[in-house]
Amino acid sequence: DAKTTQPNSMESNEEEPVHLPCNHSTISGTDYIHWYRQLPSQGPEYVIHGLTSNVNNRMASLAIAEDRKSSTLILHRATLRDAAVYYCILRDSGGSNYKLTFGKGTLLTVNP
Amino acid sequence: SAVISQKPSRDICQRGTSLTIQCQVDSQVTMMFWYRQQPGQSLTLIATANQGSEATYESGFVIDKFPISRPNLTFSTLTVSNMSPEDSSIYLCSVDPVRTNSEQFFGPGTRLTVL
Numbered sequence: 281d282a283k284t285t286q287p288n289s290m291e292s293n294e295e296e297p298v299h300l301p302c303n304h305s306t307i308s309g310t311d312y313i314h315w316y317r318q319l320p321s322q323g324p325e326y327v328i329h330g331l332t333s334n335v336n337n338r339m340a341s342l343a344i345a346e347d348r349k350s351s352t353l354i355l356h357r358a359t360l361r362d363a364a365v366y367y368c369i370l371r372d373s374g375g376s377n378y379k380l381t382f383g384k385g386t387l388l389t390v391n392p
Numbered sequence: 393s394a395v396i397s398q399k400p401s402r403d404i405c406q407r408g409t410s411l412t413i414q415c416q417v418d419s420q421v422t423m424m425f426w427y428r429q430q431p432g433q434s435l436t437l438i439a440t441a442n443q444g445s446e447a448t449y450e451s452g453f454v455i456d457k458f459p460i461s462r463p464n465l466t467f468s469t470l471t472v473s474n475m476s477p478e479d480s481s482i483y484l485c486s487v488d489p490v491r492t493n494s495e496q497f498f499g500p501g502t503r504l505t506v507l
Binding site: 323381 | 396423425427434435436437440484486488494495496497498499500501
């Protein structure tokens with residue numbers, strides 16, 4: 281799986297937007313960009329994924345650069361419950377290997 | 393979607409013993425995965441467990457240490473054998489119910505402490 285690079289940590293204030301960056305300069309044409317988050321003492325949970333176009337769902341938005349070498353997860357209004365480790369993962373859609381390879385992720389702290 | 397439960401949720405074990413962790417899914421799924429999360433670290437995939445075939449282990453993990461069973465489409469077990477303090481971790485199972493490039497669902501994890 282191609283590698284991603286994320287900041288180790290970020291801070292935000294409650295009710296403000298949060299932009300979590302991810303670099304994936306070696307992304308291939310068949311790699312989807314997935315985001316998961318892990319709240320304290322819980323298993324990871326899916327947030328969003330995309331291939332080329334920007335994506336929105338009830339949890340977040342995903343902005344993908346035109347060259348696909350970077351992406352940004354956007355939380356529109358951070359809440360205290362959004363404090364978690366956020367993982368950006370590239371997942372190859374071209375084969376039968378569905379495993380996820382987790383990097384170190386970004387620890388998001390949300391201040392009240 | 394899929395709801396996953398794991399048993400036990402936590403355990404404290406003595407060196408040299410073995411522990412079997414159970415993973416139960418509320419729907420039939422083909423692909424199940426077992427991960428380890430060492431203290432303060434990210435998740436590392438141990439193996440992929442598909443029903444009807446032998447588990448596929450990742451580099452650094454062997455069947456003798458982490459035997460896996462997958463008797464049906466809703467259940468799997470991971471055994472941590474001959475434990476040492478270095479095996480103290482959270483062990484998580486996950487499933488990919490749709491087998492497309494969509495989301496995986498994770499269990500709550502089993503927190504293992506080896507003394």
